[in-house]
Amino acid sequence: xxxxxxxxxxxxxxxxxxxxxxxxxxxxxxxxxxxxxxxxxxxxxxxxxxxxxxxxxxxxxxxxxxxxxxxxxxxxxxxxxxxxxxxxxxxxxxxxxxxxxxxxxxxxxxxxxx
Numbered sequence: 001x002x003x004x005x006x007x008x009x010x011x012x013x014x015x016x017x018x019x020x021x022x023x024x025x026x027x028x029x030x031x032x033x034x035x036x037x038x039x040x041x042x043x044x045x046x047x048x049x050x051x052x053x054x055x056x057x058x059x060x061x062x063x064x065x066x067x068x069x070x071x072x073x074x075x076x077x078x079x080x081x082x083x084x085x086x087x088x089x090x091x092x093x094x095x096x097x098x099x100x101x102x103x104x105x106x107x108x109x110x111x112x113x114x
Contacts, residue, residue, distance in 0.1 A: 027051040029070040031061035031087065032105065033079055041074060058082025062090045065097045077106040 028050050030041050035056075042052045053068055055061035058079040065073060073091070077084040084104060091097045 025049060025051040027053070027068065027070040027072075029053045029055060029061065029064055029068065029073045029075075031055040031058065031073060031075040031079060031084070033057060033076065037076075037105075056080075058084060058087035061087045065091050065100060066094055069096060070100060073100055073102040075102055075104055077104055 026049070028041075028045050030038050030045075030052060031054075032038050032041070033056050038054050038056075042054065045052050053064050053070060055064050059081040061073070061075060061079065062082065064070075075084045075087065079087065082090070084106075088102055088104075091100060091102065
């Protein structure tokens, strides 16, 4: 079972993000293929005044990150279509999203390095 990341840590990172602007809600992209996990994270984040986008796979996460430019991304390692590490590399390779903080979440062991 997954536990929710510490909301104060997420809040601090999102606020410190270079994308955080005066008068704009802090925003978070949740990338996880587990609908229950996305719901739990969305609920906690919205209760703390975050604007939330959701992606159910790595490809959608990359597209949303590029289009919406969130303040922070919470991403699962094991995503369909593109896994979390490939999605991370694509987000980092894009000039407009290269500095977005990304926190990895996973209920299982981390993927092996090749």
